[in-house]
Amino acid sequence: EEACVIPCPSDCKLSEWSSWSRCSKSCGSGVKVRSKWLREKAHNGGRPCPKLDLVSQVYEVIPCVSDCGQFVWLAEAWSLWKVSRVDLKEHCGEGVQTRRVRCVQSTVDGPGEVVQDYLCDPEEMPIGARESRLPCPEDCVLSDWGPWSLCQQPCNGTRVRSASPIRLPGEGKPCPPSTQSEPCQHNTNCYQYTYNITDWSTCQLSEQAVCGRGLRTRALDCVRSDGKSVKLNTCEELGLERVWLMSAPCLVECPVNCQLSDWSPWGQCSATCGLSGRMWRRRVVAQAPQGDGRPCPVPLQQWKPCPIRPCYRWHFSLWSVWSP
Template identity: 50%
Template sequence: MSVNDSLCDPDDMPTQVQTCVLPCPDDCVMSPWSHWSLCPTSCDPSAVRTRTRHMLRPPAGDAVCPESNQTESCVANSNCITYQYNVSDWSTCRLDENAVCGVGVRTRLLDCVRGDGRLVSISMCEELGLPQPERLVDTCQVDCPISCVLSEWSAWTECSHTCGNQGVMLRSRRVLQEAEEEGRPCASQLSQTKPCPIRPCYSWLLGDWSPCLVEGADCGEGVRGRNLSCVVHWGHWPDAPGPPITVEEEQCGERLQRESEQELQQPCFLPCPGDCHLTEWSSWSSCQLTCLEGRSFEAVGQQARSQAVIIQAVENQESCPQQVFETRPCKGGKCHSYEWRTSTWNNNERLVWCQRSDGVNVTGGCFTATRPAAIRHCHPPCTKPFSQCKQSGVCGCERGYTEVMTTHGFLDYCTKTPGGDNRKADVKTSSGRLKPGPSHIQDFFSEWPLHALSPDGRIKMWVYGATAGGFVLILFIVAVSFLLCSRPAKQSKNLSPPQKALALAYDGDVDM
C-alpha cells in the first residue's frame, strides 16, 4: 500500500539516477567491483570489509589505472548496527494545580538510539531485550518562599550634644531572617536619626588681659588680670557672629580652682626707660613640614611662635636677652620653598631678607651660606675724594663728578662736572701720574655730552658704530668722485671731431 512520502525516511530513499563511465580508447578499463566481503558477527569496532576489481585493458602512454581495492568499517554496515537506550535529564518539578510549593513529580524521557546516533522506534530496543533505566518518574520538593524578618526598632540613643541645635539621636534594627526564594526582601533602612531638642549652652568665657599694674611705681614687676563670665550660646561659640550674651553665673555651674587662680591673674613686667624686654608671644605660624625638593616624607609638621626683643637703649644691647622661639607639633602642614630677597643698593648697602614661597617674609628657612652680601666692597677700596663703590664692583664718582681714569683703567680722581651739580657726566679721560691743569680746550671737551669711555674704562659701543659709519662714508665719497670724473671721458668718444679753441677763433670784434 503506497502512503505519503513524508512518512518514510528520506535518507533511506534508493538512488534513482546513477552515474556511469564510458572509457575512451586510450583509457584504462577496469572490471566492475566485486561484492563486499562479509563482516564478522562479533561486530568488532575495528573490523572492516573489502571489495576488489581487476584491469581489463591497460592505458596508453604513461597513464595509470585507478585503485583496485576498497575497504570500509563494519560498524556502518547494516549487518553490525547496535542499539541502546538514551535517557534525558529530569524535568522541572511539577506540582498539583494551584500549589506554589511542596512535594511534586519530575520525569525523564526514554529514547532508542541506533549506533550511528539516529533515533529509532522504542520497539527496536525492546525487541533486543535491552535493560531499561530504573526510574523514569520521581518525587521532588519545591521550597516555599520565605520573607525577610526584621527586629523591632531599638530605643532612641542619648543626644550627641548636650546643648545647642546640632545634636542628633539614633535608633536601629537588625535582620532576623534573610529572604529566600521569592520571599519579600529586607528593607534597606536599618537605622534612623532625628534632631535633639534645642537647649541653650552655657560656657565660661575668659576676658582679655588688663594692662600691667605696678603699685606705687611707674615701671617694674606688676600684676595683670582678666574677668571670667558666664555666657549663653547655641553650640556655635566661639565662631558665632556677634558678641556673647552674659547670663547669671549659676547657669555655668562651678568653675575650676585653677581658673580662679592661674587663669585670672598672673605677674607681668613694665619696662623702665632704657630697659630691654621681650614682647608678647606672636600668633602661631602656619603648619609646615620638613621638605626635600618640594616633597615631604612625614605626616606631622611643626608650627612656631616667637617673642621679639625691644631694645630701648643701644648701650644695653649686650645685656638684653635673645629672641625666644617656641615650637609645637601640628597636622595638615604644607611644603614651602625659601629664597633670599634683596633691595636696591643705597650708598653701598642694601636690605637682605628671606621670603617663603607663599610671599611671607620669615626669619629662618634660607641657607646662610647662600645669603647675598648686604654691604658692597670694591678691591682696591674707593679712597679717592667723592668716589664710591659701584654695583659692578669698580670705583666710580658720586653724582655731579666725572671719573678721570689711569692708563690701567682704574679711577685716578673725580673732577667737578661743569653745568650743574645735579648732572653727572659719563666722560672718562686717561692721565698719567701728573694731573693736567684746567684749560679752555679741556673745558670744551668736558662739556661734550658724548664720551668714548664708559665708567669702567672700556670703549663705548657708539664709538665702534661711528668708526664704521665714517669708513662707509669715505667709500661712498670715493665712489661718487670716480663716477663724476670718468663720465666726460666717456661722452667725448661720441662727439664730432674737435674744433679750434675759442681763443684761436677770436676776430677782434667788440661784440665777441
C-alpha cells in the first residue's frame, strides 16, 4: 500500500458587491449597476462561477428614474450691446449681446452648485448670444418675448406669444408687432404625454442574504410623444391614470449542494484467486444539486485489488503401465 491524496473541492469565490452606480440617465428612466469580480475559480468539482463577462465580472442591474428637474440651465443677464454697424451720430444700430449659460443643480432654495453641462437637457439650453438692433432714441422699444401659450389637443390650432412696449416711438414712427403666432404641429411644439413603465429589476435581497424572499421593483417616468422624458409631474398634472404595481415579492432559490450516500461495503472479489481480482464499492446520489449548488463528483465508485490468494488446480501424472 502507499498513501494517496484526493483533492478537495474548492468553490468559486467572488468579491463583495460594489456600490450601486449613479443612474445612467440624468432625466427619466435609466439603470443602476453594481458588480462582483472573480477572486478564485472553482477547482476539483467545487461550486461553479456564475456567467462572467470578458473581464471576469458579474453584474446586477436595477431600473431607476431621475427627476428631470434636478438639473436646470441658469442664464446670466445679457451683456451690454456691442454694436457692429454704428450710426455715429446716435450710437445705435445692429449689434449683438451675449450671456453666460451654465448647468446647475436645482434645490428647494433655488439654483445650487454648477455641474457638468451634459447633465442638463441640451434641447432646453438657452441661447448665449443674440443679434438684434440697438434702438435709436426715437425707436419703439419692446420687452423680451414672453413664453408661448400652450397648444391644445389635438394639435390643430395655433400658439401665440407677446411682448410689451417699454418705450413708445417718436412721433410718426410705428412700433413693431407685439404678438407672434405659429401653428401647432405634433411632435414639434405640441405633444402628447404617457407614463412609461420599466422592466422589473432582479430580485433584491436583504444586505447579507444570498437567497430567500426578496422584492423586485420597477420605475415609472413621463414620456413625451417624441420619446423624450420629462418631469413626472407633467403626467400627474394631466391626470393620467397610474395602474401599475411598482414592487412585488419574489423568491431566489437557495443553492443545494449534491448529497451522496455513504460508501457501500466492499463487494466480493471478481476472481477467486490470483492477481487480477478487484473489489468494488459504490455510492449513489441522495440529493441532486440545484441552482448554483456544488455539482456531484465523478466517479461514484472505487475499486482496489483483492487480497492475493494462491490458485490451485489438479495436476495429473501419466498413466501407469497396464497391469492385468
